[in-house]
Amino acid sequence: VADDLIPAAAVRDTAFIGELGLDGSLRPVPGVVPLVAALTCRRVVVPAECAAEARLVGGHEIRGAASLGHVVSALQGRGGWAEPPSHVRGPTVSPPLPDLAEVRGQAVGRRALEVAAAGGHHLLLVGPPGSGKTMLATRLPGLLPPLFGDDALEVTRVHSAAGIGLVPGSLAQDPPFRAPHHSCTEVSLVGGGTAWLRPGEVSLAHCGVLFLDELGEFPAVALDMLRQPLEEGVVRIRRARRAIDLPARFLLVGAMNPCPCGEGSLPGACRCTDAARARYARRLSAPLLDRFDLALSLGRPDVDDLLGGPPGESSSVVAERVRFARLIAGARGVRCNAEIPPPLLDQWCPLSADAAALLERRLRSGTLSARGLHRIRRVARTIGDLDDTGPVVGERQVAEALHLRNAGPVLSEAQPS
Amino acid sequence: MTGSDTLTDDERFAAAIAALGAGPVRLRRFLDGYELRDAWDALASGRHPADPDGRYRSKARPSLVDSVEKGCVRAGIGVRVLGRPGYPVSLASDHEAPGVLFTLGDPSCIDTHPRVAVVGTRSATPYGLGVASELGRGLAGAGVAVVSGLAPGVDSAGHAGALAAIPGAPPVAVVGTALDAPTRRAEGQLLGEIAGRGAVLSERAPGSAGAPVWLFAVRSRMMAALAHVVVVVECHRKGGSLNTVKAAMDRGVTVAAVPGSVRSSASAGCNALLVDGAVPVRDVDDVVAAVELTISGRPGIVPPRTRMPSSPSGGASVQAPDPISARTLQVLDQDPASLDIIVRRCALPLADVAMALEQLASIGLATGAGGWWSRPSR
Numbered sequence: 001v002a003d004d005l006i007p008a009a010a011v012r013d014t015a016f017i018g019e020l021g022l023d024g025s026l027r028p029v030p031g032v033v034p035l036v037a038a039l040t041c042r043r044v045v046v047p048a049e050c051a052a053e054a055r056l057v058g059g060h061e062i063r064g065a066a067s068l069g070h071v072v073s074a075l076q077g078r079g080g081w082a083e084p085p086s087h088v089r090g091p092t093v094s095p096p097l098p099d100l101a102e103v104r105g106q107a108v109g110r111r112a113l114e115v116a117a118a119g120g121h122h123l124l125l126v127g128p129p130g131s132g133k134t135m136l137a138t139r140l141p142g143l144l145p146p147l148f149g150d151d152a153l154e155v156t157r158v159h160s161a162a163g164i165g166l167v168p169g170s171l172a173q174d175p176p177f178r179a180p181h182h183s184c185t186e187v188s189l190v191g192g193g194t195a196w197l198r199p200g201e202v203s204l205a206h207c208g209v210l211f212l213d214e215l216g217e218f219p220a221v222a223l224d225m226l227r228q229p230l231e232e233g234v235v236r237i238r239r240a241r242r243a244i245d246l247p248a249r250f251l252l253v254g255a256m257n258p259c260p261c262g263e264g265s266l267p268g269a270c271r272c273t274d275a276a277r278a279r280y281a282r283r284l285s286a287p288l289l290d291r292f293d294l295a296l297s298l299g300r301p302d303v304d305d306l307l308g309g310p311p312g313e314s315s316s317v318v319a320e321r322v323r324f325a326r327l328i329a330g331a332r333g334v335r336c337n338a339e340i341p342p343p344l345l346d347q348w349c350p351l352s353a354d355a356a357a358l359l360e361r362r363l364r365s366g367t368l369s370a371r372g373l374h375r376i377r378r379v380a381r382t383i384g385d386l387d388d389t390g391p392v393v394g395e396r397q398v399a400e401a402l403h404l405r406n407a408g409p410v411l412s413e414a415q416p417s
Numbered sequence: 418m419t420g421s422d423t424l425t426d427d428e429r430f431a432a433a434i435a436a437l438g439a440g441p442v443r444l445r446r447f448l449d450g451y452e453l454r455d456a457w458d459a460l461a462s463g464r465h466p467a468d469p470d471g472r473y474r475s476k477a478r479p480s481l482v483d484s485v486e487k488g489c490v491r492a493g494i495g496v497r498v499l500g501r502p503g504y505p506v507s508l509a510s511d512h513e514a515p516g517v518l519f520t521l522g523d524p525s526c527i528d529t530h531p532r533v534a535v536v537g538t539r540s541a542t543p544y545g546l547g548v549a550s551e552l553g554r555g556l557a558g559a560g561v562a563v564v565s566g567l568a569p570g571v572d573s574a575g576h577a578g579a580l581a582a583i584p585g586a587p588p589v590a591v592v593g594t595a596l597d598a599p600t601r602r603a604e605g606q607l608l609g610e611i612a613g614r615g616a617v618l619s620e621r622a623p624g625s626a627g628a629p630v631w632l633f634a635v636r637s638r639m640m641a642a643l644a645h646v647v648v649v650v651e652c653h654r655k656g657g658s659l660n661t662v663k664a665a666m667d668r669g670v671t672v673a674a675v676p677g678s679v680r681s682s683a684s685a686g687c688n689a690l691l692v693d694g695a696v697p698v699r700d701v702d703d704v705v706a707a708v709e710l711t712i713s714g715r716p717g718i719v720p721p722r723t724r725m726p727s728s729p730s731g732g733a734s735v736q737a738p739d740p741i742s743a744r745t746l747q748v749l750d751q752d753p754a755s756l757d758i759i760v761r762r763c764a765l766p767l768a769d770v771a772m773a774l775e776q777l778a779s780i781g782l783a784t785g786a787g788g789w790w791s792r793p794s795r
Contacts, residue, residue: 108757111767258787269682270540271653284523299755299787357777383768399771401754406788 015039016141017054018047024068033160036060039152045071053160097142097174101107101314102135105301111405112296113316117143118325119382121375122252122291123231127169127298128262133255137211139178140253143313144175145323151207154247158206162199167357176208178250182217190225190248192237197244201231205250207232212238215254216283223288226252228412230291255294256284257406293375295407325385333377337382342374349381354395361400378403424486428496432458432489433482436622437473437777441635444516448499457482461756467737488623492597495520497650505530505622511642511668515620519596521612524586527643530562531708534644534665535569537651539780542683543791544751545651545785546574548675552648553578555587555701561708562615564589566636571650571658573607580610587615589643593636595621633657638664649674652686659686669706673698678752712790738776741765745773746792753789 019027028049036044036054041059046054051064065071108335112135116123119225125133125142146153157174180189180201185195191200202210212218229235233249259277263269263274270277289295329337332348340348351359359376362368368376379401380393390395424432430453435444437460443500446457446467455690459465473594489496497504497518508514518524519560533556535549537760549571553563557579565572567590579588588611596619620635637657641647641664649672652658665672677684691697696707747763760770774790777783784793 028553106757107760108767263682271682272540274539297755299788301756301757361775361779387768396768396772399775400768402776403767403771403788406756406785 006071006075008267010077013042014045015041015043016045017050018045018065020068026065026067026071031161032361034157036062036264045338070267086115097156097315098135098138099142099193099315100318101311103132103312106132106298107172108404109296109298110318111311111400112136112294113140113143114322114386116140116251116253116294117319117381117406118322118336118386119293119329120251120271120338121293121379121381121382122338123254124289124292124295125253125255125298126258126295128257128300131298131300134211134213135299137209137213137253137255139315140209140211140251141175141177143319143322144174144251145319145326146173147207148173155207158199158203158247158392160333174208176205177209177211178205179211179213180182182212182214184218184222184223186219186225189222190229190235190237192239195250195258197237197239197242199246200235200248202226202235203246206247209251209253211255215256216280218283220283220285223283224285227287227291247403252291258297290371292405293379294404296404297407321386324388325382327410329382330339330383337378337385340378340381345374345377349393350391351375351377351398352392352394353383355380355393355398358395358398368402372405376405424489427453427501428489429482429486430454431498431517432496432519432622433457433477433622434487435519436458436485436625437476438625439473441513441515441620443467445499446530453498458646461682467598468722477629483623484624487685488597489519493521494596494623495524497524505643508642509636513638513717514642515639517620517622518761519619519622520616521596522614522616523587524616524618526615526749527589529563530560530586531712532562532564532589532644532649533704533708534564534640534661535571535575535649536565536640536649536661537575537765538653538658538683538686539568539570539572539681541570541574541651542679542681543724543793544681545571545675545683547793548583549574549650550578551703552650552675552698552701553580553588554582554585554784556704557582557588558584559705562586562589564591565609566590566640567592567604567608567617568603573604574606575650576611580607580614582688583746585614589615589634590617591640591643592617592619593621593633595619595625597623597624598625608759637661638667641665641668641670644706645669646671646673646696648704649687649690649695651675651677651683652690653682654685656686662690671696671711673704673707675699681752699718710754738780739773742773742776746777748781749777749790749792751792753785753791756788756790759790 017029019029021027026047026191028047032046032050035148043063044054045063045065048066049066051062054062055392065074083305100113109132111336112123119142125136127133152173159176164244165373170396184201187200189201191198191203228270229248230252233247234245235248236244237244259270259317260280261271325338334340357370359373361374376398377393380397383397384390384393385398419653420648429652434447434453434457438517439447447460447465451459456465457477460468460473463471468474488494497520499509499514499516504518505524507528535552537545537549541549553575556563563575563579565575567576576588576590579585590608590611596617618639637660642667647661647670649658649662649664662672672690674687674690675698677687677692679688696703698704744765745759745763748759760767764772774783774785778785779794783790
């Protein structure tokens with residue numbers, strides 16, 4: 001424009017995004033979706049490869065170009081813009097999610113997954129190696145309702161900013177499933193970076209599942225960084241040069257062995273020293289453990305079940321119940337039951353007389369803490385929604401909720417009291 | 418409790434020498450052939466032949482004598498010196514007897530009772546805990562002092578059983594840490610009760626932090642030296658209880674073991690001992706018979722007599738309140754089973770099983786921890 005190559009009017013209300021190569025080519029850049037969404041101008045010129053992604057935002061006139069020469073000639077009116085590739089794409093086929101029907105046995109574990117998906121309850125699975133912790137966790141996204149509306153856009157923006165593969169030509173639909181390895185750094189977990197702020201795993205798992213396998217092996221510092229996003233649903237990254245809030249509302253699934261040797265859940269089977277067990281248990285801070293509404297102790301599955309027991313319900317059947325339960329929860333004005341604030345518990349989760357008696361018995365015997373009480377009530381509410389048992393939370397639901405949180409003693413036993 | 422306000426001179430110096438932190442062998446060389454005061458002076462001046470390179474000289478400051486004495490008096494800890502009055506005779510004859518013994522309670526009860534060490538793993542099954550508690554109770558009731566290490570698991574269960582017998586023989590605990598060291602709450606309470614009715618012994622001077630690894634082996638040999646019979650209730654294949662077993666075999670002390678399921682790793686050590694010829698133990702009577710064989714004809718010790726067991730499980734059994742609970746109770750076993758297995762065995766929804774378990778637990782028909790459930794062992 002400055003060299004009068006292009007008339008000024010031609011670039012009015014137009015933004016240009018892209019990386020200019022030395023040979024004049026335009027290279028694709030990550031994060032096109034949030035960039036475009038932030039622009040208020042009418043027309044945006046992006047590298048041709050990014051055009052499809054940029055169009056997801058809607059509301060802008062998106063032009064793709066392959067090189068700088070291409071852009072200049074188009075703006076001079078001498079050539080046309082690259083036609084938007086007319087995607088003759090079939091319906092987007094995402095790879096099939098693993099199905100719950102493949103899990104043999106594990107009736108309790110399956111139920112815990114269902115409750116976690118329906119109520120948005122964070123889930124901790126504790127069990128020896130080979131008890132199916134990972135197998136169960138990978139089935140969770142298949143139970144969650146598909147993304148739509150703002151959630152889908154937000155997920156797409158975050159994933160675009162991170163430069164990870166999107167389903168071409170459409171917003172993200174499947175809830176993301178992120179499973180960072182326990183050697184990951186704190187920054188890769190929560191996000192950050194010096195030159196280029198990149199969303200971390202917690203943001204990439206936004207509206208989906210963050211699965212931390214071998215929870216006890218994650219550095220304690222990294223785990224404690226999860227507490228703030230767990231609480232607020234956003235992660236506030238502050239650096240010397242920039243500050244940014246990224247969405248990070250995820251369903252946390254943790255899996256761990258009960259102790260270093262892995263056999264500690266079965267009484268009498270553990271071969272660890274007390275010190276080793278205490279050290280292992282200390283890795284997880286009490287406040288973090290507290291965030292798990294569901295904490296399930298798993299045993300190895302029965303041999304008969306593995307060798308052709310009856311297959312359980314498939315994901316689609318369970319997902320339908322989950323969808324229904326979420327609808328009920330939505331009517332309460334919360335996204336899911338895990339978000340019911342304590343003051344509203346009495347309104348939304350009234351207890352029947354015998355349910356209250358059961359809880360009181362547990363409280364008095366010291367096997368339930370006051371803080372755990374709220375969580376049990378929320379989980380019982382979700383169970384009630386799943387089974388459609390009406391507004392009052394009964395003894396059955398509370399008993400089930402208590403038993404879906406039975407891994408506490410395994411961990412606290414190892415903690416020096 | 419010994420309630421003295423000060424220690425005698427001998428006790429003060431013996432305690433201070435023990436507080437230097439030397440191993441058991443060196444400690445005895447510090448003491449052998451010396452008056453206690455002279456031994457201390459020799460150490461403090463670096464002239465003791467058992468400390469040729471003067472390693473303990475810098476530690477042997479006069480302030481140590483005072484601080485150890487204060488520690489003893491504050492916690493009511495008694496000091497017994499090998500070869501002097503008050504030291505348990507049954508321990509003094511052992512070739513590895515500790516030079517200085519710190520005590521809570523009344524150690525004189527040790528010499529007048531037959532003694533059985535009840536030992537086993539820390540990570541015990543409900544079966545092991547139940548048997549340990551039964552044995553402890555039965556032995557104490559029969560006039561046998563239960564010796565154990567106060568560790569969590571079998572040790573503690575044995576002692577808790579012994580304390581439940583009224584009247585019962587005094588319990589004896591041998592611990593690896595100093596007697597004033599902070600303990601877990603449950604152990605601290607148990608320790609207090611044992612000190613009140615029997616005796617607690619330690620080789621560590623008050624104020625010594627932690628316990629070096631060798632101390633647990635050393636503690637094991639003290640238990641073996643004190644016991645007429647060592648009973649291993651539950652023990653893993655390479656469990657720490659085997660230290661006690663080895664020490665007992667070195668001394669010719671009878672080793673007995675409680676058999677367990679061949680599938681339970683917590684019983685693997687016991688079953689292996691039985692294969693190697695240990696005395697099998699089914700109940701208190703088996704132990705008492707072994708003790709009688711060992712001590713018959715020894716003066717000063719009254720042989721144990723078993724009394725009739727106090728009516729097992731209290732006669733009429735408690736009924737399950739409803740059909741679902743009854744069904745759940747049926748699938749419960751003495752061996753713990755995971756919640757998942759119970760749900761499968763019942764073939765009922767989780768909510769029903771959960772409710773049944775809560776009900777059974779509230780009337781004492783089921784017991785569970787960490788998602789594993791079993792029938793309580795009486």
